[in-house]
Amino acid sequence: MAGKGKVINFAELSQHSTSQDCWLLIDGKVYDVTKFLNDHPGGDDLLLLATGKDATREFEEVGHSSSAKTMLNEFYVGDIDSTTKASDTVAATTTTPNQTEQNHDKKNSELFSMKNLQFLVPILMLGLALGGFYIKTPSP
Incomplete structure (x- = not known):
């Protein structure tokens, strides 16, 4: 070592x-x-x-x-x-220990949100794409 x-x-x-x-x-x-x-x-x-x-x-x-x-x-x-x-x-x-903890919590929250978006956005796009096949068009 x-x-x-x-x-x-x-x-x-x-x-x-x-x-x-x-x-x-x-x-x-x-x-x-x-x-x-x-x-x-x-x-x-x-x-x-x-x-x-x-x-x-x-x-x-x-x-x-x-x-x-x-x-x-x-x-x-x-x-x-x-x-x-x-x-x-x-x-x-320039940060106090309390601010450092708040910054850490904020970064963790942002990271969690980003990971959720990386999962949810493709599913939402897939749902919208598939949903277009099932929309009924009015008949004349």
């Missing part, structure tokens, strides 16, 4: 939150998942929503398999510095 023993603080973690440089914190360990973004079964958006902060809750809620948890080892960078706090990064950003 490259980076074994490296200690990373929250300020450094928060600097790696783009699709070109994506780090996650899961169970006190930091992972560079940049190269995995395109291969993630849930899509890169889900990983990008969790960057730069503690993503343990999101990771556990999904119910990842043991092989997914083992796969994390190849992306391991180091451990989080437990003497720093996530709130230490707030000074480096």
Whole structure:
């Protein structure tokens, strides 16, 4: 595991939150998942929503398999510095922790809406196309 023993603080973690440089914190360990973004079964958006902060809750809620948890080892960078706090990064950003949570909820809501639209729009189009065959035309 490259980076074994490296200690990373929250300020450094928060600097790696783009699709070109994506780090996650899961169970006190930091992972560079940049190269995995395109291969993630849930899509890169889900990983990008969790960057730069503690993503343990999101990771556990999904119910990842043991092989997914083992796969994390190849992306391991180091451990989080437990003497720093996530709130230490707030000074480096313009959002408060409450705003960050609201933004996260908004992004999750938008992602959920987008996935629903990707499913519902084709069904609606199919229904409209098939419905045209069943419309009775008035006879003269």
